[in-house]
Amino acid sequence: MSNVGDWNEAAAELNAIVASFDEGEVSVDDLFVKLERATAIIEALESRLDATRAKVEELAPRLARVAEDQ
Amino acid sequence: MDEQAKSEGAEILEVGEFYQLLTAQLEAAYGRRFPRWIRGEVAKVYEKSHLYVDLVDAGSSPGDAKRPVLNAHCWATQWNVLKRRLAGEGVSLKPGAVVNVFGYVDLYAPQGRIGFTVTEIDVSGLIGDVARRRAELIARLQAEGLLEANKRRPLSPVPLRVGLVASPQTEGYNDFTGQLLRSGFGFDIVLVTTTVQGEGAPPQIVRAIEALDVAEVDVICVVRGGGSKGDLACFDDERVARSIAVAHTPVFTGIGHTGDESVADLVAHTRAITPTKLGEELVSLVSLWRERNVRLPAQRLANATEALLDEATEYVAERRRTMIFAVRDRLRAEQRHLVSLRQRLLIQGGFVLESAARMLASTRQLLGAYDPHRRLAQGWSIATTREGTIVRSIGDVQLGDSVRVRVSDGSFESTVTEKNGVPS
Numbered sequence: 025m026s027n028v029g030d031w032n033e034a035a036a037e038l039n040a041i042v043a044s045f046d047e048g049e050v051s052v053d054d055l056f057v058k059l060e061r062a063t064a065i066i067e068a069l070e071s072r073l074d075a076t077r078a079k080v081e082e083l084a085p086r087l088a089r090v091a092e093d094q
Numbered sequence: 095m096d097e098q099a100k101s102e103g104a105e106i107l108e109v110g111e112f113y114q115l116l117t118a119q120l121e122a123a124y125g126r127r128f129p130r131w132i133r134g135e136v137a138k139v140y141e142k143s144h145l146y147v148d149l150v151d152a153g154s155s156p157g158d159a160k161r162p163v164l165n166a167h168c169w170a171t172q173w174n175v176l177k178r179r180l181a182g183e184g185v186s187l188k189p190g191a192v193v194n195v196f197g198y199v200d201l202y203a204p205q206g207r208i209g210f211t212v213t214e215i216d217v218s219g220l221i222g223d224v225a226r227r228r229a230e231l232i233a234r235l236q237a238e239g240l241l242e243a244n245k246r247r248p249l250s251p252v253p254l255r256v257g258l259v260a261s262p263q264t265e266g267y268n269d270f271t272g273q274l275l276r277s278g279f280g281f282d283i284v285l286v287t288t289t290v291q292g293e294g295a296p297p298q299i300v301r302a303i304e305a306l307d308v309a310e311v312d313v314i315c316v317v318r319g320g321g322s323k324g325d326l327a328c329f330d331d332e333r334v335a336r337s338i339a340v341a342h343t344p345v346f347t348g349i350g351h352t353g354d355e356s357v358a359d360l361v362a363h364t365r366a367i368t369p370t371k372l373g374e375e376l377v378s379l380v381s382l383w384r385e386r387n388v389r390l391p392a393q394r395l396a397n398a399t400e401a402l403l404d405e406a407t408e409y410v411a412e413r414r415r416t417m418i419f420a421v422r423d424r425l426r427a428e429q430r431h432l433v434s435l436r437q438r439l440l441i442q443g444g445f446v447l448e449s450a451a452r453m454l455a456s457t458r459q460l461l462g463a464y465d466p467h468r469r470l471a472q473g474w475s476i477a478t479t480r481e482g483t484i485v486r487s488i489g490d491v492q493l494g495d496s497v498r499v500r501v502s503d504g505s506f507e508s509t510v511t512e513k514n515g516v517p518s
Contacts, residue, residue, distance in 0.1 A: 031406075035409070038413050039268075039413075041417070042413060045423075045424060046420065052424075055421065055425070057415065059421050061415075066413060069406075070410050073410060080399055080400075081315050082398075087392050088396060090388060090389060091389055091393040094300060
């Protein structure tokens with residue numbers, strides 16, 4: 025998996041790629057490169073989300089016990 | 095007088111008979127069937143199962159050898175009843191106390207003494223005196239600013255380390271500690287055992303408060319279950335009130351039943367109406383802190399985490415959709431562009447071919463105009479020298495030269511016999 029930096033850096037790069045598409049700045053030659061990069065970033069972000077969600081779900085019951093204990 | 099002084103012939107009573115007569119007379123006037131109220135100041139008091147109390151006129155001087163004394167007594171059966179009632183009112187018979195006693199006269203012949211059997215004691219005067227002394231104490235404490243002093247002590251937001259002034263194994267102690275133990279919170283109880291009633295209680299309570307005040311506890315709780323006013327009298331003691339007022343640690347009280355309010359309650363930081371309520375108050379404080387600082391933040395954290403994850407998930411999904419559509423749109427746009435170019439090329443190519451065809455036809459037509467066969471057919475001829483060079487000028491040939499002349503249907507040989515120039 026490509027190095028995409030931390031979440032904010034990755035999101036910023038992804039946003040920039042999407043913006044370049046929105047503004048029609050992407051040439052056909054660049055299209056695949058940018059799509060490949062965007063895909064790598066999205067996969068990296070999803071992977072991090074999955075890992076984070078798994079950790080959160082592990083902690084959530086403990087937090088819920090504290091939050092729900094009257 | 096002399097005759098009268100002689101006992102001869104007179105009725106002579108034996109001592110016992112005299113006492114019988116006297117007793118009968120007294121009983122007829124002041125006996126059991128004719129009880130009355132007597133007011134007196136307690137001069138001496140002695141209790142040994144029965145109560146023995148010497149009453150004198152209120153305000154009379156002890157040095158007055160002639161002041162009347164009433165030797166009153168209350169038999170144990172009745173005294174036990176009265177004693178409980180007195181204790182309940184928080185009063186006791188002490189020298190100097192002025193009381194109204196109800197009873198009757200009796201004569202104790204063996205000692206030749208007239209006594210007074212007490213069947214009832216009215217202590218309203220004493221109660222009024224207690225109330226007056228209590229009011230005076232409260233006024234003094236107020237004037238010194240001591241009623242509010244302990245209330246100004248800052249209270250730990252989580253008062254888990256509890257100094258306890260109480261008598262273990264009493265109902266009040268169990269009620270209070272039961273609340274703390276059942277709460278599930280980690281209360282750390284530092285107990286200083288004291289008696290909580292009687293004359294010895296105030297000094298013990300004061301020492302306990304002073305000891306706990308330097309024991310780094312969060313709060314000092316003075317606990318005592320319900321009882322009579324007399325049982326609770328130690329909490330109206332000035333020494334106890336002052337020790338609470340000047341303590342650096344907040345002092346909470348849970349003394350007696352609902353409705354009992356001691357001076358200790360008045361000077362305390364916080365007063366609960368019973369030991370149980372005091373325990374509930376402490377648990378409530380910790381619960382409130384936990385609610386504010388643990389449970390609600392945990393709830394907010396859980397909600398925020400869920401929201402953040404949902405937001406991040408939605409963000410990534412949205413970016414994924416956007417990328418898919420953007421790429422597809424971009425490819426479609428390029429495809430449309432290529433199609434457009436192709437169509438333009440096709441259209442333009444047709445024009446070019448058509449133009450070329452037209453140009454070719456024109457050229458062909460033009461060339462046709464210059465076709466030698468056509469010219470020959472029109473009667474033109476082409477002369478060439480022997481070497482095959484086209485004769486374009488009279489200078490190209492000499493007289494006598496042989497030239498070939500081509501016409502539409504063949505050629506013939508000819509000899510140059512004359513040359514004539516065309517006048518310009």
